Amino acid sequence: MSDTSTPSIMQEVQPRKPWVNRGQSVRDMVRPTVLAGVVASVVVLVTGLAGPLGFYFAFVLAFIVVSFINGMRHDKVKAIDKVMTTLVTAGFATAFIPWASILFTVFKRGASAIYFGYFTHDMAYTAGDDELGMGGLSHALVGSLLILLMASVIAIPFGIVTALYITEVKGKLSGLVRVIVQSMSGVPSIVAGLFVYAVVVSRYSFSGFAGAISLAILMLPTVARTSEEVLKLVPEDLRSSAYALGASQMATTFRIVLPTARSGLITASMLGLARVAGETAPLILTAYYSAVYSLKVTGQPLASLPMYIFQNFSTGTDTALTRAWGGAAVLLSFIFILFIIARLAGRGSRK
Amino acid sequence: MSIATVDKPTDDGPPRRAITNQRNASDKRFRAVVTAGAMFAFVVLALIAGFLLFRGFEVFKEFGFGFLTSSTWDSGTGESLEGASFGVAAMLVGSVIVALMAMILALPFVIGTSLFLEYYIGKKLRAVLVSILDLMAAIPSIIYGLWGYLVLMPYAAGWAETINKYFGWIPIFKVDVENFDASPFISALVLGLMIIPIASSVTREVYSRAPQDQISAAYALGGSRWGALKAVVLPFGRSGLIGGMLLGLGRALGETVAVLLTLNLVFELKFQVLASAGGNVASLIASRIGEAGPSEIKALMAAGLVLFTLTLLVNFGASIIVSRTSKVAQ
Numbered sequence: 001m002s003d004t005s006t007p008s009i010m011q012e013v014q015p016r017k018p019w020v021n022r023g024q025s026v027r028d029m030v031r032p033t034v035l036a037g038v039v040a041s042v043v044v045l046v047t048g049l050a051g052p053l054g055f056y057f058a059f060v061l062a063f064i065v066v067s068f069i070n071g072m073r074h075d076k077v078k079a080i081d082k083v084m085t086t087l088v089t090a091g092f093a094t095a096f097i098p099w100a101s102i103l104f105t106v107f108k109r110g111a112s113a114i115y116f117g118y119f120t121h122d123m124a125y126t127a128g129d130d131e132l133g134m135g136g137l138s139h140a141l142v143g144s145l146l147i148l149l150m151a152s153v154i155a156i157p158f159g160i161v162t163a164l165y166i167t168e169v170k171g172k173l174s175g176l177v178r179v180i181v182q183s184m185s186g187v188p189s190i191v192a193g194l195f196v197y198a199v200v201v202s203r204y205s206f207s208g209f210a211g212a213i214s215l216a217i218l219m220l221p222t223v224a225r226t227s228e229e230v231l232k233l234v235p236e237d238l239r240s241s242a243y244a245l246g247a248s249q250m251a252t253t254f255r256i257v258l259p260t261a262r263s264g265l266i267t268a269s270m271l272g273l274a275r276v277a278g279e280t281a282p283l284i285l286t287a288y289y290s291a292v293y294s295l296k297v298t299g300q301p302l303a304s305l306p307m308y309i310f311q312n313f314s315t316g317t318d319t320a321l322t323r324a325w326g327g328a329a330v331l332l333s334f335i336f337i338l339f340i341i342a343r344l345a346g347r348g349s350r351k
Numbered sequence: 352m353s354i355a356t357v358d359k360p361t362d363d364g365p366p367r368r369a370i371t372n373q374r375n376a377s378d379k380r381f382r383a384v385v386t387a388g389a390m391f392a393f394v395v396l397a398l399i400a401g402f403l404l405f406r407g408f409e410v411f412k413e414f415g416f417g418f419l420t421s422s423t424w425d426s427g428t429g430e431s432l433e434g435a436s437f438g439v440a441a442m443l444v445g446s447v448i449v450a451l452m453a454m455i456l457a458l459p460f461v462i463g464t465s466l467f468l469e470y471y472i473g474k475k476l477r478a479v480l481v482s483i484l485d486l487m488a489a490i491p492s493i494i495y496g497l498w499g500y501l502v503l504m505p506y507a508a509g510w511a512e513t514i515n516k517y518f519g520w521i522p523i524f525k526v527d528v529e530n531f532d533a534s535p536f537i538s539a540l541v542l543g544l545m546i547i548p549i550a551s552s553v554t555r556e557v558y559s560r561a562p563q564d565q566i567s568a569a570y571a572l573g574g575s576r577w578g579a580l581k582a583v584v585l586p587f588g589r590s591g592l593i594g595g596m597l598l599g600l601g602r603a604l605g606e607t608v609a610v611l612l613t614l615n616l617v618f619e620l621k622f623q624v625l626a627s628a629g630g631n632v633a634s635l636i637a638s639r640i641g642e643a644g645p646s647e648i649k650a651l652m653a654a655g656l657v658l659f660t661l662t663l664l665v666n667f668g669a670s671i672i673v674s675r676t677s678k679v680a681q
Contacts, residue, residue: 053506081575088471091463095547099487102498161388169385179670180392186598186666187399187659188605190633194655195399197640198406202648217395224392249374250381278491281607284637306493306608313497313612321501328494335489343482 036062113326123291128315139293140308150212159223167231185221193282208302211287215276223272230264270342280306407653426647437650445630450603452539465555488548496612499541526626533615535629546599557591597669607633
């Protein structure tokens, strides 16, 4: 900036740059917010809208009006732009209110069910409406882990092989396989359960193994599609180099391609697990539920976290519902942990 | 650089390998095994359709098209199909009503979320918010159902009452009995919430591929941000939006537990979305299988086949539309 105290003819003229986006100044942000807040408060006080939700909607409506009037100081185009910015932002923000509510309720109400013994007791001698210091979900946690382990043993190898067929073998049926995997990812979970019910359960009995088959069906497409994405990222040069050194395709796949993609494949498996860990519908038809801790995966029903929640929800008393929230908190934490592992493994592959 | 002179092969080195374009035996075996493994998905899909058809065939033979057009669900003696009467019309229509409502409720939020994440915020914040959105997509449906029944329903029943009070003259908002709990409306709210992250991840992906030069051109002509979005991004991403919403529709049609917990199943063809009565094929299967006799199980298998076919068609349409867009964009 030139010194204003010494005027001169040669004073530097600052060119105007109307096209530079100066962004919104703090004042431009604060004024409509405060104004909309005041209007919304008045609306909540005067009309039937009540509570935080009522305030929120009044606030959004008021903000739309205020931003329109604000924009009209320039022109109509600016005014419409401001209104749309408000609408788009509100569309995004509004979707987050219920999610915040879900997370908040699950962990707040779930916390009152969880005590130290919650992870070491089962429900063999405890009814759903007994007081909260008794019983636990060890049986459901172990059952879930067993079922997921078995499902992984089936789904992960087949998922990766399916991806290998598309990226390495590049067979004639690649397109068809991709379409099949896509369709399989759309199979409703209850249909997968019904299928296993028809094939396994109706002949033998409810079992953890049957549950694992139904979850494997749902898990396979996720693993296959994510693995395909990951394997595509392996540079073609690596394969060419291996072939140039005289390696067979099998050796190239096992010694070069798969190790290169390892962390990505871990991500694929974790995403597959996270996808099915909370599935309830197929388990109603396959593994069902048992209140007793057990490691037996055939011949008898096996408990799982989703079914523990479902069972306690069906009981419906206050303490049972609190137990259901407790189960939900454990299940959600479990899925979030799987997600974090997937994310960390994915970060490793990018380096 | 000069061309390296090739040494004449000497006898004391390792024997030269024959140059061939044939794959060796182990590679042939490897490729065969991988190919066989990849057929697993195909086999499973065929087995599902085959088994459901096989187990439900008698029902289709007995009731023919009546299975799709009748709404009675009476297992008769429970042992055989004689004297029993099964029809999924009410359930099928209920499934479609709830799923369509969920789509309509989710649509503005899907567009808002996709546009906001792609065009209103910076890269760093986007990465964070996208992973939060992915996490929300991973919340199990039973937790959505639990929350929908215990937390949302008291609010939503109030909203339903208000809608009924002012718009009750529209036939679908009419109710016969003043009970607004466990209605298709509430299930649709929960399902709508569930499909927002699924649909918006597809939509966002397509929106992000909108041609940057056209967006810049819109700005250069003096257009505002909304002007550029309206003129370039929204028309470009329309089929991506349709594909994403269809994918969400497929998910909503097949959803079981979230609906089972929040909907009062009634075997009657109804179009009153605010009333405490609705239908859903998936929930029907889950709720009836426990106490079903041999004949009813056959009927449930047939219902499963109907659901399977319906979702397969919807998903197929979705993937065709999405893949067509990505081809145009490349």
